[in-house]
Amino acid sequence: ADISAIGVTGMLPAVILVDERGEAIRRSIQQNDARATRELDAFSAGMPEEVFLEITGTGYSQQLVGPKLMWLRDHEPEHFARARAVVGASDFITAKLTGTLQVEHNWALESGFVNLATGAYDERLVALAGIDPAWLPPIRRSEEVVGGLQPEAARHLGLPEGVPVVAGCADHVASAFVCGASSNGDLVIKFGGAADILLSSDAPVRDRRLFMDYHIVPGLYFPNGCMAAGGNLLNWILANLAGEEAARARAAGVSPHAWLDRAAESRRPELLFLPYILGEKTPLMDPHARGTLVGLGLHHTVADIWRAALEGIVFGMRHHVDTFLECGLTVTNVRAADGGAASDLWLQIAADVLERPVTRIDRHPGSSLGAAFVAAMGTGFLDDWSLIRSYAEPGRVFTP
Numbered sequence: 001a002d003i004s005a006i007g008v009t010g011m012l013p014a015v016i017l018v019d020e021r022g023e024a025i026r027r028s029i030q031q032n033d034a035r036a037t038r039e040l041d042a043f044s045a046g047m048p049e050e051v052f053l054e055i056t057g058t059g060y061s062q063q064l065v066g067p068k069l070m071w072l073r074d075h076e077p078e079h080f081a082r083a084r085a086v087v088g089a090s091d092f093i094t095a096k097l098t099g100t101l102q103v104e105h106n107w108a109l110e111s112g113f114v115n116l117a118t119g120a121y122d123e124r125l126v127a128l129a130g131i132d133p134a135w136l137p138p139i140r141r142s143e144e145v146v147g148g149l150q151p152e153a154a155r156h157l158g159l160p161e162g163v164p165v166v167a168g169c170a171d172h173v174a175s176a177f178v179c180g181a182s183s184n185g186d187l188v189i190k191f192g193g194a195a196d197i198l199l200s201s202d203a204p205v206r207d208r209r210l211f212m213d214y215h216i217v218p219g220l221y222f223p224n225g226c227m228a229a230g231g232n233l234l235n236w237i238l239a240n241l242a243g244e245e246a247a248r249a250r251a252a253g254v255s256p257h258a259w260l261d262r263a264a265e266s267r268r269p270e271l272l273f274l275p276y277i278l279g280e281k282t283p284l285m286d287p288h289a290r291g292t293l294v295g296l297g298l299h300h301t302v303a304d305i306w307r308a309a310l311e312g313i314v315f316g317m318r319h320h321v322d323t324f325l326e327c328g329l330t331v332t333n334v335r336a337a338d339g340g341a342a343s344d345l346w347l348q349i350a351a352d353v354l355e356r357p358v359t360r361i362d363r364h365p366g367s368s369l370g371a372a373f374v375a376a377m378g379t380g381f382l383d384d385w386s387l388i389r390s391y392a393e394p395g396r397v398f399t400p
Contacts (some may be wrong), residue, residue, distance in 0.1 A: 002203060003159055005379040006097065007142075007148065008168035008373035010090030013110040015068045017083040022095055025079045029072075031063045031110075032228075034287060039067035047240065048087050049208065055125065056109070057116040059208030061285060064112035066129030073130075085135050089310040090168045093316070098147030101137045106170040106213045108139045116204055140167035142216055143378035154273045161165045166378040169216055172196050172224070173371025175337065177216045179361045180392035182385055184220070185332030187324075189317050189350065189358070191340025195230035197320040198222050199283075209283035210320075216374060217385045225320045226281030229291070231340050233309050236277065242302045261384045263303035264310070271295045271304055273312035283323045308348050314353045320389075321354060331356070335394075337364040344398075351398040362395035 009393045015029040029035075044052070044060040053059050053263040065086065073332050084166040088107035095101050108114045108121070113129075113136060115122040115231065126133050140146055169177075176188040183200060190196040198383040200215060205223040213222040249259030279287035293305065321331060334356050336347055341360050351358045369391060370398050376382040 003163055004367065004381055005145075005171040005375035006165045007375035007378075008090040008097070008165075009070055009092070009171045009174045009367040010088065010091045010168070011172070011373040012088045012090070012104075012107045012170045013063060013065050014089040015065055015072075016087050016092050017072065017079060018085050018087060018092070018095075020080050020084045022085075022099075022101060024092065025082050026076065028089060028092075029068050032217065033068065034062045035063070035373075036067035036071040039070035040064065043067045043070060043128050047124070051206055051234070052112075052125075053206050055115050055122055056112055057206045057212035058110075058112075058205055058210065059285065061281070062287065063110060063211075065110075066112050066125070066131070069129050069131055083135065085137055086131075087137060090170075091137070093250050094146060094165060094168055097149055097153045099150045100147045102146050102167060104167045104169060105139050105141055106173060108136075109212065109214060110170075114139070118207070119214075130177060137272050141218075142167055142374045143167040144340075145378050158205045164375075164379050166375045169367070170213065173213050173216060173222055174374070175364075176200075176222065176224075176365035177388060178365060178367070178369045178373070178391060179335045179337050180389045180394075181335065182217055182220075182388050183332075185330040187321070187331050187334045189334060189336050190338045191313075191336065191343075191346065192230055192338040193232045193235075194314055195227040195317060196224065197227075197317055198224040199324050199329060199331065200209065201329055203329075204345070205324075205329065207323070207327050209285065209323050210327075211282060216370065222325065223327070225323070227275070227313065227320075228278035228281050230313055233275050233291075233313065234275055234306070234340075237306060237309060257343065260303060260306045262305035263301075263344055265345055267301075267304050269307060269311060271300065271308035273305070273308035275309065275312040275316060278383060283319055284329050293382045296387055307345075309345075311353065311392075314346070314350045318353050333393075334358045335361050337361045344396075345397075347398045351400045355400050357400070358398045360395040362393040362396070364393075365391070389398050 017025040184202040186200040246256040247257040276289035276293040277291035280289045
């Protein structure tokens with residue numbers, strides 16, 4: 001097939017130091033890395049959180065790039081001294097494809113160095129980290145063509161030179177977009193290893209309980225949250241509490257998740273499971289929070305614990321929806337995606353707890369389709385952002 005354009009997607013805001021040749025100096029630091037706690041304290045001491053929130057749209061958190069750069073300066077001075085720029089994961093790949101260095105606008109925004117209103121770096125924020133402003137590459141919108149495929153990259157990929165490459169997009173933003181979240185009020189809940197909750201909005205939100213991203217569609221925004229525990233909590237139960245049930249399921253040729261779903265369907269919702277086994281990101285922003293199981297009795301089984309975990313994660317999603325509403329936002333519909341959305345029980349619980357119909361997105365293609373769609377829009381192959389709805393496949397609707 002002919003390749004007309006290329007888009008790259010990746011999680012953010014990863015931190016990749018590059019040298020004068022654009023080569024990575026060390027392994028990347030991921031967005032959920034919490035090593036820079038002391039540096040975060042020092043970073044945040046330079047500006048009241050209310051001011052930081054007004055500028056960036058979000059509060060202080062371990063995801064910010066500045067404290068991680070401060071950690072590298074203090075703990076790996078030899079790497080820090082060689083650095084000439086800092087980029088994100090997909091930006092690094094895009095640079096390898098095109099030979100140009102830039103960052104996609106949501107990496108820039110989530111870095112904590114960008115003014116939400118202007119979309120440009122804010123010198124006050126850069127000064128908090130004490131880094132050279134020259135380290136920060138130009139900011140590009142997702143659909144903006146940043147260059148053509150360079151000869152070496154073309155040889156590696158078996159593609160012709162010069163194929164246009166766009167700046168690309170954040171994976172969680174792209175994934176929500178391809179669920180059809182392209183209008184004000186579209187809510188996407190993602191049942192992955194962690195749990196993402198994204199709301200398409202025609203206005204930005206400034207709230208320390210939430211993360212803030214630009215939408216792929218110009219003029220829209222994606223206020224959003226990420227719960228640290230989702231499917232990883234269920235996997236913990238399987239590994240530590242449900243070994244016997246998992247073995248029976250596999251012997252019967254059934255997924256352990258489906259086996260426990262079936263067992264949990266008939267159990268009464270008597271237990272309360274606070275799912276904070278990894279602390280919590282949004283909306284609590286509390287790395288010290290811990291998981292708690294309340295109400296356990298001798299008559300309960302692992303199926304009761306399983307159901308309580310499903311419920312606890314969805315109550316965390318409800319916490320986000322309530323936060324959106326408190327911010328004056330509108331929720332008009334709910335779409336569910338990712339691996340956990342295959343569970344009928346989980347989506348029925350979601351509809352009951354959210355008190356809204358929940359539509360399963362079938363055969364969700366993930367963020368790669370979002371990157372391809374952005375590339376098509378950026379190069380004129382497509383000309384209407386709403387066409388993304390034709391790629392989303394709505395499935396069963398779960399009603400409260």
